[in-house]
Amino acid sequence: MTHALAYERITALYAITADHQSAMDEKFSALLDLGRQTFELDFASIAHIADDTYEVLAVSPDNGLLMPGTCLPLRRTYCSRTIASPEPVGFDRATGSDWESHPCFREFRLEAYLGARILVDDVPWGTLSFSSRERVDHPHPEEDFLFIKLMAQWIGHELEQGIHDDKVARLNEAQKMLEIQAALARANEISQSIVHAIGEGVVGVEDVAPHRIRFLNPAAQELFGVREGEVIDQPLAAIIRRFPDAPGQTECLLSRLVHGQTFECMISTPGREMPFPAQFVSSHTLDESGLIVLTVQDVTSRWEAEEQLRLAEQVFEYSPEAILVTDGDGTILRVNPAFTLITGYPPEDAIGRNPRILRSDRHDEAFYREMWRSLADEDHWHGEIWDRRKNGETYPKWLCINAVRLAQGNTRYVALFADISERKAHEERIDYLARHDALTGLANRRLLEDRFAKLLAAARRSDEGVALMLIDLDRFKQVNDSLGHQVGDQLLVEVARRLNVSVRAGDTVARLGGDEFVVLLAGIESHRDVVPVAEKIQAALVQAVHTPMHLLHTSPSIGVSLFPGDGGDLDSLLQAADIAMYQVKAAGRNAWMFFESRMNDEVRIRHRLETDLRLALERGEFQLHYQPQFDVDGDEVIAWEALLRWQHPLHGWIEPADFIPVAEDIGLILPLGEWVLEAACREAVKWTDQRYGNERVAVNVSARQLEQGDLAGIVARILRETGLAPGRLELELTESALMSNTPRVQQTLRDLKALGVHLTLDDFGTGYSSLAYLSTFTVDRLKIDRSFMRDIENKPNNAAIILAVVALAKALGMEVVAEGVETLQQRAFLVGSGCLKAQGFLYARPMPAGSVAAFMPARQ
Incomplete structure (x- = not known):
């Protein structure tokens, strides 16, 4: 290898190891890529070997054959020889070794391999290896073994540094954890203190x-009414139940609690009698204990406050009274629907304006100054006030204003008012x-007393008199009973109208009840001042x-009393007028009379x-006398008329004309008339039993x-009960009794005729009614009143009336009896006129029942 190539390899390795910004796994990946390129082998890996297990930490490239985290038995890898060798290990076909018999070749078909062990703190830790499935026919040069060894040494150094840093970090982390745990302990203590104190x-x-x-x-113990020791380890449902506890409600509540929801509801708990509203807030703790912390608060006060607010809002919206709220300057802030209904102002027309828009101008500024003074001093004012609607109509209302002082120092005025128009009209109607x-x-008695008190005071100041007229309608009861109360009321209303137009503007007309009226006349100086008014009233009421x-006839009986002569107060004057009025009735009605002192004796x-x-009826002081009715020649008795007599224990015999009207006035005429009827029937039966005769007995019947x-x-x-044959009873009726001609009277007469009783029309010709009733009522005979028989020789009109009655009776098939x-001479006239029956002193006077026995044989 040339020096240039070696330098290039060292420089590339240095570039990787000098990078302090990249993470370790990124530098390991770069190192593997460098080795594959340098050694011209396809695969590279870094593996950790422990307990005969080969664990892949990094690979290049990521081809799916071996991946980080892959674990294999060490014996299945070529690295089983590498980890045991202090020097790098390599082989290929050029070496001619026995590698083909190794399990790794058989499983992965690797044709070439180069590897070196990694030492960490001088202890074998793992291997760095490069391999290929491609056939390699040349051996690895010495420079490759030196370079892979250098790379393995750097990896070991990096791992040592990482392990050291990790230990330091763990130490630091432990120290921090200790500090955190101490802080948590302190926080827990503080939290416990807060939880207990909250x-x-x-x-x-x-x-x-x-x-x-x-x-x-x-x-919480106080809230639920329990002690902690009583409920620890108990289910939460032992102290919290949804109210009302419908099926599934409590379970739903608990589910929402443990899922961290915040909500409010009504709950019940065994330690408290009444359910209450509670607010729940739940949260998980930071540790792994699975503890849930619930915060519970009794929100009864807030619920009540909110309920009050809702109620206040409902009251505001639906109150029948108008509500208006203003700020301290009087600007309208809010109005309710009733305000609009009463005033006509919708909210948009009222809000932002001043309540002065409602003023009616019926009150002066002093009125409003007093209102504001009361608000300033007492924070309240109430009273009746007149306001104006949007359409301009004025109306009365009852207004209450309260000043509300807010915490911020501001003031609100709340006004409540109701339209009292109907109430005032009702009150006025009630007062009326x-x-x-x-x-x-x-005017009634109460107003009459008020008016009289004022007249009396004025009369005393001016030294003038006052007249009181008490007016009673004649025969009103007959109208009321026979025609009905509705007709009677119509008559009373018309009488009231006529009285009002008959008096002066300053005079008072009052009704005391029934058919009694009172007239008060002021400024009376003498009796003469009353006369024109009395005459005017009498003339008006007889119409x-x-x-x-119906066509109704009535007349007034008027009693007059004067202040100061007849009394000094209303009761005295009424009593005096009443006495005078009864004197009028006793004298024949339809007149007026001043009170006189002598009348007191008469009243007594x-x-x-x-x-x-x-x-008298209870004591048996009444007796019946009987007067016979004859044929006109006086030869035969045809009937006996029963005549009532009263023998007073002190005053002797009292004439019927003196007590019959009184009996009618005091309501005694009905029981008295029934007694007369029964006594007469029993007497007639007795005559038959004693063989005196079978003549009819005639009994007078009153209109009542x-x-x-x-x-x-x-x-x-x-x-x-008496056994008298109906044909022997004759009932004598007066014309006045038939005047009403009501369905009741007609039916009564038909029922009497059906019994077989005879009906006689008594005192015919003296009444005021039409003769038409003769065709309506079936009567058997007419009885000519004695007034027509008196002085008949010198009164041709009386004679003409008798002749007309006899002719009328004959035409209608009725008998005629003259009384x-x-x-x-009177008998001779009757014979000449064709009247064949008569009754009178010429034939016999009325006699007691005991005298009838002696009379009958004598006649026979």
Whole structure:
């Protein structure tokens, strides 16, 4: 080999070994490439040999035959001879050695080989080898053995240096690990202190199911209501359950925990009675223990706060009251939907503006100054205020304003208000109804008292009088009972209207109830000032009232009292007017009368009469007298009329005209009339039993009895109980009782006729109704009133009426009976006119029941 070639090899080797930037494996690869080129062999490898194992560390080229990491038994390689030789080993066909018998030749068919052992710290470590499958016929020169030995020595040096560096590194690493472990120990101590001191619950669990508990800090023990010793090594589910715990819920919760998810949910735990919301944060530790650390916090307070916020938002959005929020300068920041609904301003028209856009100009600046003073001093103001909607309409509202002082020092004003238009209208309506009569709209007793108090005060200041008129409608109850309350209400409304137009502007008209009205007149100096008003009211109320179905007639009975003469307060004046009004009724109704002091005595007498009258029926003080009805010639008794008499224990006999109206007023006429009917029927049966005769008995029936609706049933019961034949009972009805002509009255008359009872129209010709009812009501006879018989010789009109009644009765197929016949001349007129039946003193006076027994045989 020339010196130039040797120099080139050394220079190439030096370039590789002097490279301190490249890694060892990169330099080994370059070295192998250099050797293959130098020795003209195909394969190169560096192998570590230990325990008869050949382990490849580096190869060139990477042809898949041998790869780094490949391990072979040492005996199967040519390197088994190389590792044992201190000098490089080489062979080829030129050497003529026995290499062909080696297992490596048989397995890999290597034709040439050159190798040297690598010493590390003077100990054989491995081999550097080059080989080829191509036939080589020349032997390796001496220079090749020297150069491969030099290369192996450098590799050994590099390995020694690497091993040394590795030891140093491991020493350094060990030192660092010791330092790290010490630091970790210190950190662990600090962490343990922090975990125990931290306010949040910390739980350590295994990362595999069932996630057994390894530790709990004091906060977690308190949170779950357990002690650490009670739950160590227990599954995590022993202290944490999802609430509500539907199937799979708790397992899902634990799965999310161990996978490092952060979330919140409701949980239950054995150590606490009530479920609570908890926040979970989980993380893995840095070591390989598989420990999972859970941070648990009771977030009840935050949930409640958030719930309050959500609730507040819901209240804000859905409150029926308007809500407005402004800053400290009054600029509107936010409004709710109710604000828009009430004011008409949508948010975009209100936000950024001042609430002055709502002002109605009904309040002066002093009002608003007081409002702001209250807000400044008390942070609150509330009251009623009038505002204006966007469309210009003003309306009342109830407003509450609160000043909210924020932590940053800012102020917010929150206003809540409600439209109280309907409420105020309702209150006004309630106040109106509390002071006015619901039916007529007139003042009621309460308003009457207020008005009277004011009139009385003014009268005392001006030394003037006040008149009180108490007005009661005549026959109103008859209208109400017979035609119904609806018709009665129509009549009352019309009366109220007529009263209002009949008085002066400053006077008061009130309704006390039923058909009682009051008129207050101010500025009265004498009785004369009341007369025109009383006459005007009377004239207005006697006019017929037209309703859709009826023509109604009524009249007023008016009592008048004066302040100060008749009383000094409202109750006294009402009492005095009431007394005068009853005097009007007693005198015949349809009139007005001033109160007089003597009327008090009359009232006391009437009151005593009412009291005695109520007791008279119980005490048996009533008796029936009977007056016979004859044929006009007086030869035959055809009937007996039962006449009621009252024998007072102190005052003796009291005439029916004196107590019958009182009985009607106090409601005693119905039981009294039933008693009369039963007593008369029993007496008539007794006459038959004693063979006095079978004449009819006639009983008067009042309008109240006819309108009660059950008169036919009462009559049927009495006939059944007494045994009187229906044909022997005659009921005398007055024209006034038939005036209403209601379906109830018509049905009652039909039912009575069906029983077989006789019906007589009493006092015919004295009523106010039309004769048309004669074709409607089937009556058997007409009874001419005694007023037409009186002085008939000198009153041709009376005679003409009697002749007309007799002709009418004959035309309708009815009998006629004349009552009040007292003279022979009257009887002669009746005979001449064709009236064949009569009753009166000319024939017989009324007699007690006991006298009938003596009368009948005498007549016979």
